[in-house]
Amino acid sequence: xxxxxxxxxxxxxxxxxxxxxxxxxxxxxxxxxxxxxxxxxxxxxxxxxxxxxxxxxxxxxxxxxxxxxxxxxxxxxxxxxxxxxxxxxxxxxxxxxxxxxxxxxxxxxxxxxxxxxxxxxxxxxxxxxxxxxxxxxxxxxxxxxxxxxxxxxxxxxxxxxxxxxxxxxxxxxxxxxxxxxxxxxxxxxxxxxxxxxxxxxxxxxxxxxxxxxxxxxxxxxxxxxxxxxxxxxxxxxxxxxxxxxxxxxxxxxxxxxxxxxxxxxxxxxxxxxxxxxxxx
Amino acid sequence: xxxxxxxxxxxxxxxxxxxxxxxxxxxxxxxxxxxxxxxxxxxxxxxxxxxxxxxxxxxxxxxxxxxxxxxxxxxxxxxxxxxxxxxxxxxxxxxxxxxxxxxxxxxxxxxxxxxxxxxxxxxxxxxxxxxxxxxxxxxxxxxxxxxxxxxxxxxxxxxxxxxxxxxxxxxxxxxxxxxxxxxxxxxxxxxxxxxxxxxxxxxx
Numbered sequence: 001x002x003x004x005x006x007x008x009x010x011x012x013x014x015x016x017x018x019x020x021x022x023x024x025x026x027x028x029x030x031x032x033x034x035x036x037x038x039x040x041x042x043x044x045x046x047x048x049x050x051x052x053x054x055x056x057x058x059x060x061x062x063x064x065x066x067x068x069x070x071x072x073x074x075x076x077x078x079x080x081x082x083x084x085x086x087x088x089x090x091x092x093x094x095x096x097x098x099x100x101x102x103x104x105x106x107x108x109x110x111x112x113x114x115x116x117x118x119x120x121x122x123x124x125x126x127x128x129x130x131x132x133x134x135x136x137x138x139x140x141x142x143x144x145x146x147x148x149x150x151x152x153x154x155x156x157x158x159x160x161x162x163x164x165x166x167x168x169x170x171x172x173x174x175x176x177x178x179x180x181x182x183x184x185x186x187x188x189x190x191x192x193x194x195x196x197x198x199x200x201x202x203x204x205x206x207x208x209x210x211x212x213x214x215x216x217x218x219x220x221x222x223x224x225x226x227x228x229x230x231x232x233x234x235x236x237x238x239x240x241x242x243x244x245x246x247x248x249x250x251x252x253x254x255x256x257x258x259x260x261x262x263x264x265x266x267x268x269x270x271x272x273x274x275x276x277x278x279x280x
Numbered sequence: 281x282x283x284x285x286x287x288x289x290x291x292x293x294x295x296x297x298x299x300x301x302x303x304x305x306x307x308x309x310x311x312x313x314x315x316x317x318x319x320x321x322x323x324x325x326x327x328x329x330x331x332x333x334x335x336x337x338x339x340x341x342x343x344x345x346x347x348x349x350x351x352x353x354x355x356x357x358x359x360x361x362x363x364x365x366x367x368x369x370x371x372x373x374x375x376x377x378x379x380x381x382x383x384x385x386x387x388x389x390x391x392x393x394x395x396x397x398x399x400x401x402x403x404x405x406x407x408x409x410x411x412x413x414x415x416x417x418x419x420x421x422x423x424x425x426x427x428x429x430x431x432x433x434x435x436x437x438x439x440x441x442x443x444x445x446x447x448x449x450x451x452x453x454x455x456x457x458x459x460x461x462x463x464x465x466x467x468x469x470x471x472x473x474x475x476x477x478x479x480x481x482x483x484x
Contacts, residue, residue, distance in 0.1 A: 051350040052483040074353040085348025087287065087339065089294035098290075101283030102352055151351075 001063050003027045003149045003181035009047055009057035018043055018205045020057070025198065027148075028178035030171065032192030032213075033185035034272050035202035041185040042082070044202070045153050048183075049079065062148060075104055078142030080155040084134045088127035092120055092137055096144075103145035114140035118166070131158035139167060143174065150174065152184040156191050164188075168195050189269035199268060203276045213268070220271055221263030223250040233257055240274030284354065284362035287345075288336050292366075295339055296332050303328045303374055311381040312388070320439065322382065322400075323407050327438055329374025330411040333367035334431055337416070338424040347484050356479045360420060364472045367412035375408045402457035406464040410434070413464075413471035421478035 004025040011018040018040045025031045035041045046052045048059050050066045059066040061073050086095060092115055100106045115122060118136040126134060135158055142150060150171070156164050172195050174180050186192055192199060199216060201208040211219070220239065223230075230241065230248040237256035242249040251274050254263055303325045310321040340346050349359055382400045386393060411434045419427025 049351055051347075053481075071353050071355050074351070077351075079351035081344070081347060081351065083344040083347065085344035085346075085351075087291055087343050087345050090287070090290060094290050098283045098287045101286055102354060104353075 001027055002060070003029075003062060004031075004048065004183060005058075005060040006044075006048070007058045007060075009044070009059060010055045011043055011047055011052070012055050013043075016040070016043075016205055018047070019207075021202075021205075021207055023200055023207070023210055025181055025183055027181050028175060029197040030175055030182040030184065030195050031198040031200060032189075032196035033183065033200050033202060034187075034189055034192060034268075035185070036187075036276065038204075039202045040205040041202055042153055043205075045079075045151055045183075045185065048151065049074075049077075075145070076148040077151060078145065078147035078149070079151045080135070080138040080142045080153065082154040082157070084138040086126045086134070086137060086141075088125065090126050091123050092140075093122045095126075095137065095141060099141055099145065105146045107144050107146060110146075111140060111144035114143055114170075117170075118163070132160060132163055135159055136163065136167070139170070143170065148179050148181070150180075150182040150184075152182065152186075154186055155184065156186055156188060164191060171195055189272060193268045201272050201275060208272075208275050216268070216271070217266055219253060219255070220266040221252055221254045222266055222270075223252050223257065223261055223263055224248070225250065225261075239271070240277065281354075281358050281362060281365075284349075284359065285365060288333075288362065288366045291336050291339055292332060292370075296335060299328060299332060299335065303377075307374075307377050307381045310378065311384045313385055322378070322385075323404065323438070325374050325378050325381075326371065326404055326408040327411050327435065330367060330371045330408055331415075331431065332370040333363050333412050334415050334419065334424075334428070336366060337363055337419055338428065341424045350484065357476050360416075360472065360475045360479050363416060364412070364468070364475070367416070368409065368468075371408040371412070375404055378404050378408075399457055402460050405461035407438075409464055409468040411438075413468040417471050417474040417478055420475040421482065 002024050004023065006021055006023040009018060009021040016038070021044060023031070033041050033044065043052070047054050048061065048066065050059070050070055062076055064073050066073070090098070096108055096111050099111070100108060118140060120133060120137050120140060126137065129137065135155060139155060156167060159167060168191060171182055171184070175182060184192065184196070193213070196213055198210065199213050200210040209216075223233070225248050227243065227248050230250055233250065233252065234256060237252045239251040239253065241251070251266065251271065252263075306321060306325040306328065310325065313321045346359070350356075379401055382404065383397060386397055386400070411431065414434050415427055415430045418430040421427075
């Protein structure tokens with residue numbers, strides 16, 4: 001069973017359209033949703049959670065249509081939003097009590113464990129937290145009810161590198177269970193590159209690419225060559241190029257380049273930027 | 281639902297303490313309001329009591345709790361119902377305290393009259409749920425910033441009406457007074473259904 005299946009999902013706002021989005025997140029995997037501001041990442045997440053109405057398409061969450069008994073399905077989903085959304089006057093201890101009354105499977109011991117591990121104070125008000133601390137409390141809450149699917153909207157932004165690394169470890173641990181999956185959107189592509197099995201590029205409401213990360217790395221490569229050598233490479237092999245005084249840097253589809261040149265591994269961020277620019 | 285109410289009680293305690301003190305202050309003043317020319321003092325605590333859920337909703341929206349709630353296993357109908365329940369609880373408590381203050385005031389003003397007291401209760405019970413009933417649907421439809429305008433209108437109308445609403449003259453009103461609170465509750469129920477409908481369609 002797939003944790004998430006999106007088919008032809010469409011949503012039109014004034015001058016923005018999410019255009020027939022198709023995504024599949026298999027169970028046990030992590031998918032990174034990459035895109036610039038306004039690309040449609042948050043809209044996609046809202047549509048997945050059926051918070052906003054769609055104009056077309058279907059969303060299947062943990063095997064069920066997201067319009068049917070979503071309240072029950074949400075018992076198995078943990079979500080962390082960009083703004084977190086916890087009331088400013090609440091403490092972590094109070095949040096635990098509230099969540100205990102909301103989630104059937106709320107695990108107070110697990111919540112306490114995450115608070116300790118992430119060094120989140122129990123009796124400090126949310127409004128007194130730093131942004132990173134707020135995010136950590138949101139993550140602790142999302143992980144403490146035995147969710148099968150985590151949906152994270154820019155959940156790592158605002159965290160310092162050390163904490164971000166720690167949080168990434170927690171996400172990786174979460175998906176050791178083959179029934180657990182994560183959909184994570186982020187601007188910080190290096191984070192996604194570290195933990196994701198699948199990467200989806202979203203640009204201006206259109207899906208540019210959705211592929212297994214390893215396959216993406218096998219499929220695309222960077223070729224350093226002279227301008228004359230670059231001109232000899234078939235146009236359909238070249239995704240993008242950067243010319244400098246020292247030569248040419250080509251982003252290419254490896255199997256379309258003749259001969260057996262030596263490729264440098266592709267950088268996901270670079271790939272996204274070039275694909276987005278090409279699209280523009 | 282229990283979790284939502286628990287959260288609202290935490291918020292009430294943290295954000296609305298000044299409100300609570302204000303209500304208590306008005307209740308004390310209304311208990312000593314004299315012969316009853318001060319309809320404003322007598323009925324205003326009920327308006328404040330009912331307004332607490334309006335405040336809670338405003339905080340929820342400003343702190344992005346509404347959006348967060350959409351990610352939890354809570355339906356929008358439950359979210360709206362939670363706010364109406366909070367409104368009933370707050371209005372109910374203020375109603376009981378106002379009733380006690382009214383009984384005290386009537387005893388103080390030369391003897392307790394049962395009919396007078398029942399009339400007072402009927403008016404208090406009528407007023408208590410109305411501010412929330414009138415404002416919440418607009419807040420759920422247009423957001424709390426725009427919805428608050430409705431609250432100021434309610435306050436304005438209330439203040440203006442206290443000029444005409446003379447407390448002791450209620451004695452002997454021929455209309456069965458019990459109908460007024462029932463009508464008010466019917467408006468409250470209709471308001472709840474409308475809010476559920478509005479909020480289910482709203483895109484946050």
